[in-house]
Amino acid sequence: MEISGAEIVTRCLQEEGVEFVFGYPGGAVLEIYDAIFKQEVFKHVLVRHEQAAVHAADAYSRSSNKVGVALVTSGPGATNALTGIATAYMDSIPLVVISGQVGTNAIGLDAFQEVDMVGCSRPIVKHNFLVKDIRDLATTFKKAFHIAATGRPGPVVIDIPKDVTMNKTTFSYPSSVSIRSYNPPTKGHPGQIKKAANLIAEAKRPFLYVGGGAIQGGAGKEVTDLANLLNLPTTNTLMGLGALDGTHPNFVGMLGMHGTYEANLAMQYCDVLIAVGARFDDRVISVPSQFLASPKKIIHIDVDPSSIAKRVKVDIPIVGDVKHVLTDLLAQLRESGQKPNAEALANWWQQINEWRKPNSLLYTPSTEVIKPQHVIETLWKVTNGEAIVTSDVGQHQMWAAQYYKFRRPKQWINSGGLGTMGFGLPAAMGAQLANPDAQVACVTGEGSIQMNIQELSTCKQYHTPVKVLSLNNRYLGMVRQWQEFFYGTRYSESYMDALPDFVKVAEAYGHVGFKVENPADVEPVLKEAFGPSLKERLVFIDFRTDQTENVFPMIQNGRGLNQMDLPPHMRDYQQVPFENNRDYGNLS
């Protein structure tokens, strides 16, 4: 029996076990929407802006183990989706984004709502397809889902001209797919793994540096096993938070631009670094030459060869999937009994604990004004550290990362690589749909929330009872902080004036709104928001926080990991000329 291209689209999505399609209709996809109307297998979530559709699909994926799916129309629908696609691309998130296209006969004629989506999205997708022949439709979907989810995950765009959705052909979904030019690695090279084990056994100051690859690769357990087996001090990147439990004694905090004192110094002064699914980002190691100025040997495990030796040369590259490689490495270590010298390791721990002592995340509590850090700590307490937390971009994002001790992978959902303001709310929506029983919190700022605030309407329609914690400092705080530090406190265009009454905004959308100005109210309000009486409701909490609070530690652009700006109580530490410590390591 012949069916239409539009029906093939819905059938493919069904075959892939898709649960939700996040989308927005328009001329070029009306056939697909008609086919969606006629089926009941998957649900469609009507967002209020296509960017949000992609963010929601993205967070749906980040908080589950599935590929997210978004559907947009041609032209403006497609271009609105681009920011979402770039966000997913930078953080290696598997998505399939279906965009409508003008009819094949009209392509290239500046037709109404025509935009070259394959061209526009090319630099920000793992791959994309323009399907000009209905007979290629089903195999294209099979390929798209395969490419999105395997190897280094990423977004895949399928651009479908309208006539292709109207034409008819028979449907059969391929049971498997093989692409001769695409064979992502899984297992690491055994010789390299052996070498890695040998190097680890020689380490005096080993350090485990874990990134988003461990989250994507589902390797939380293997990471934890490795940290436990060798008693390794361990850090997670912003994207890796939760890979090792934030309350684990070996966890030294996040590293990087806003990482802890101990994590950054351990990263700088370790002698053997085990990098797991992390890509030596500039917000992590800052300047490569300064990072390498303290000699160290590096083992780098990554599924994408181009992540290896991109910013720093490494000694033992291992190309493969984290879970596979760590499993083999653990087996090797257990079998051989190899481990770093106990005394050296004890000395190293002693040093790290020394660095830990001043607590670089300490802040000055206040009974007058709400400290943003306090809100996050209270959130942790009220949710028992179990909530799924999404965030927007800015200071609030960093505080959420620093003070919410994420306990497991896929619990923390934020835009790290692109840093997309407007991500948080649609992300919370997607995460709630993927995890209907979980408590979902969106930590945002009064700037970011206004970039996709219209999604409060979508949340109403689909009953996603997320809790929005807006750390309202009446500033584009992260911008303000940079202007305070680097631009002589000239706060150019970083003050958020004419803010709406967020409580009323929330109520206008049919939700519950609270405004909190008194530190004493933080906990009771959060308890109420997450309590049984509001379980089914979206609660928007407008926390009026300290306007001038800054994120510490901070590494300024161009500085090394050992040149942090530290919080006021550590000002003495700041004076320590770390440069002189370069050959630090007479700890043997």
Add this chain to the structure above:
Amino acid sequence: MRHILSTLLENEAGALSRVTGLFSARGYNIDSLTVQTTEDPTLSRMTIVTHGSDEVIEQITKQLNKLIEVVKVIDLNESEHIERELMLIKVRATGKEREEMKRMADIFRGRIIDVTEKTYTIELTGPGEKLDAFIKAIDSTVILETVRTGASGIGRGERILKI
């Protein structure tokens, strides 16, 4: 350093723009690029001449391999190889210049493939430097037009790029 990257890729619409897009997006240099379908019509072979430090060339190779449509990439510089480029050059050829031009073409083993009263069109193949040398050797004022293909390269002996 200059490198010649030989690449096999799926003969599909859009594959070429993925490669050129990659180079511009990541700030890599393309000195020349040639592409044509191979004896296997599903495959195209591309020769990219580029330059950069070893680290950059390594990244280029990895990034090329990452493109879904790229089947294989080799760096011809890693071993002995042969390189050829084709140039068509149209020159003014009148009076005693006509003889001189014929002589130069012969010396460089070029062939005159089109003749008019006033012009010769000469076909010349060889490594890029030979074509450069020809251009230098003749009087620059007589050159009317040149067109060059960019380099094609192939490994010597048993070294074969195939899937």
